[in-house]
Amino acid sequence: MEEKCSRKQHEILNAVIEALEEMEYTKLTIEDIAIRAGVGKSTIYRWWKHKSDVVFSAFAYKTESVFDLDFNQSLKFNLQQQLLKLSHALSQGVGRALLVVMAEHRESAGKFFQQYLLPRRELVKKLLQNSIERKEIIADYPFDIMLDSLYAPLHYQIIFFNKIPDEVYISKLVDFILNPILIKNSAE
Amino acid sequence: MEEKCSRKQHEILNAVIEALEEMEYTKLTIEDIAIRAGVGKSTIYRWWKHKSDVVFSAFAYKTESVFDLDFNQSLKFNLQQQLLKLSHALSQGVGRALLVVMAEHRESAGKFFQQYLLPRRELVKKLLQNSIERKEIIADYPFDIMLDSLYAPLHYQIIFFNKIPDEVYISKLVDFILNPILIKNSAE
Numbered sequence: 001m002e003e004k005c006s007r008k009q010h011e012i013l014n015a016v017i018e019a020l021e022e023m024e025y026t027k028l029t030i031e032d033i034a035i036r037a038g039v040g041k042s043t044i045y046r047w048w049k050h051k052s053d054v055v056f057s058a059f060a061y062k063t064e065s066v067f068d069l070d071f072n073q074s075l076k077f078n079l080q081q082q083l084l085k086l087s088h089a090l091s092q093g094v095g096r097a098l099l100v101v102m103a104e105h106r107e108s109a110g111k112f113f114q115q116y117l118l119p120r121r122e123l124v125k126k127l128l129q130n131s132i133e134r135k136e137i138i139a140d141y142p143f144d145i146m147l148d149s150l151y152a153p154l155h156y157q158i159i160f161f162n163k164i165p166d167e168v169y170i171s172k173l174v175d176f177i178l179n180p181i182l183i184k185n186s187a188e
Numbered sequence: 189m190e191e192k193c194s195r196k197q198h199e200i201l202n203a204v205i206e207a208l209e210e211m212e213y214t215k216l217t218i219e220d221i222a223i224r225a226g227v228g229k230s231t232i233y234r235w236w237k238h239k240s241d242v243v244f245s246a247f248a249y250k251t252e253s254v255f256d257l258d259f260n261q262s263l264k265f266n267l268q269q270q271l272l273k274l275s276h277a278l279s280q281g282v283g284r285a286l287l288v289v290m291a292e293h294r295e296s297a298g299k300f301f302q303q304y305l306l307p308r309r310e311l312v313k314k315l316l317q318n319s320i321e322r323k324e325i326i327a328d329y330p331f332d333i334m335l336d337s338l339y340a341p342l343h344y345q346i347i348f349f350n351k352i353p354d355e356v357y358i359s360k361l362v363d364f365i366l367n368p369i370l371i372k373n374s375a376e
Contacts, residue, residue: 026214026292096291102347103288104214110350117348145357145364149337152344156336159290159343160305162298169333176333180368 009057012037012044016058020093025055025100052101056112059098063089067120075131076178079150082124083170087154091164099159121147137181150177197245200225200232204246208281213243213288240289244300247286251277255308263319264366267338270312271358275342279352287347309335325369338365 015037019028030051034041048054066085069078089095102109124147132139153173157163165173203225207216218239222229236242254273257266277283290297312335320327341361345351353361 024292099291099347100288103284103291104212106350109347113348113350142360142364145341145360148341148344149361149364152340153333153336155344155347156340159287159297160301162294162301172330172333173337176330176337 008037008039008043009047010061012039012047012054013058013061016054017062017092017094020055020058020097022093025051025097028097030054050105050108052105052108055094055097055101056108056116058094059089060112060116062092062094067123069123069127071127071130075127075136076174076182078127079124079174079178080170083150083154083165083174084167086151087158087165087170090154090158096158099155135183137178137183141181146177146181150174196225196227196231197235198249200227200235200242201246201249204242205250205280205282208243208246208285210281213239213285216285218242238293238296240293240296243282243285243289244296244304246282247277248300248304250280250282255311257311257315259315259318263315263324264362264370266315267312267362267366268358271338271342271353271362272355274339275346275353275358278342278346284346287343323371325366325371329369334365334369338362 012033015033016028019032019036023032028051030041030044033051033054034044037044044054048057063086066089067082069082090099102112125143128137128143131137150173154165157165157169163169200221203221204216207220207224211220216239218229218232221239221242222232225232232242236245251274254277255270257270278287290300313331316325316331319325338361342353345353345357351357
């Protein structure tokens with residue numbers, strides 16, 4: 001993952017995102033991406049070693065705003081919005097490809113998780129801390145397990161049930177997870 | 189998934205399980221399996237159309253006893269045992285391969301889910317019903333969401349965190365999920 005992407009890199013990532021709407025990850029080749037982006041294969045290899053790496057970058061590029069939080073809004077509102085956007089992102093070609101790549105390439109998956117997903121989870125933890133301070137939720141709770149139980153069902157529904165979690169499902173899930181910790185008299 | 193497997197089919201499934209301990213799913217070929225099982229490729233194709241189908245059968249064969257429940261034991265005990273066995277199964281070669289195949293082959297994943305996983309989920313629901321009747325847990329609860337929040341973190345931890353949930357993690361997870369619904373004076 002590059003900190004700052006050049007215009008050409010963006011073109012390549014957009015080409016990957018488009019391509020994955022039309023074909024499966026396993027069938028996608030670096031050559032397909034190169035043709036679509038109008039660059040040589042060597043240009044792609046300059047930045048990415050393997051097509052799985054391009055998928056990680058494309059997913060990160062595509063989901064930049066998915067993980068934005070609004071600390072002025074309630075915890076419930078933030079989680080509902082984020083999960084809905086995440087569900088949408090995972091249901092698209094590049095999101096499906098990410099799930100394949102995560103399952104298949106253990107090592108680069110670990111790197112992607114550390115560099116991209118973990119910092120975003122830390123941001124959610126900051127929001128939780130903030131919610132504790134403003135007496136929206138109780139302070140003593142197994143928050144790490146809670147986050148797993150909140151985010152994992154999205155991937156589970158997509159991979160195992162072949163269903164994209166919609167607003168109704170996500171609203172139920174957030175209620176299920178938050179109800180035990182919400183302090184009832186808090187503004188919401 | 190065959191209802192009853194012949195000895196030769198078992199040999200093929202064992203060959204797949206062994207092979208996946210040594211190599212990644214994507215690198216595995218039907219030929220590898222045939223050589224290992226000491227059969228011709230056509231024998232394999234007689235029962236399975238694609239290597240992903242063999243992986244589904246191998247996982248089902250390997251995990252037959254994983255989903256056994258003991259209705260004489262507490263809900264908590266059953267869930268802890270099942271999740272621990274499931275975590276172990278998913279951490280082995282054939283389990284990792286299953287996660288790749290589920291992410292990659294949407295259609296056959298749906299079939300596998302319907303034929304193998306869903307009936308086992310229904311069995312857990314029967315156990316829940318039983319636990320309600322014996323006043324171990326409350327009756328009114330979003331049990332479907334609860335099951336997602338209980339099982340999904342296993343796959344999530346394996347795929348995203350690259351961690352195999354151990355006894356400590358699973359015990360915390362089961363407590364987290366069950367504490368809100370346990371009726372305190374029930375024997376456990």
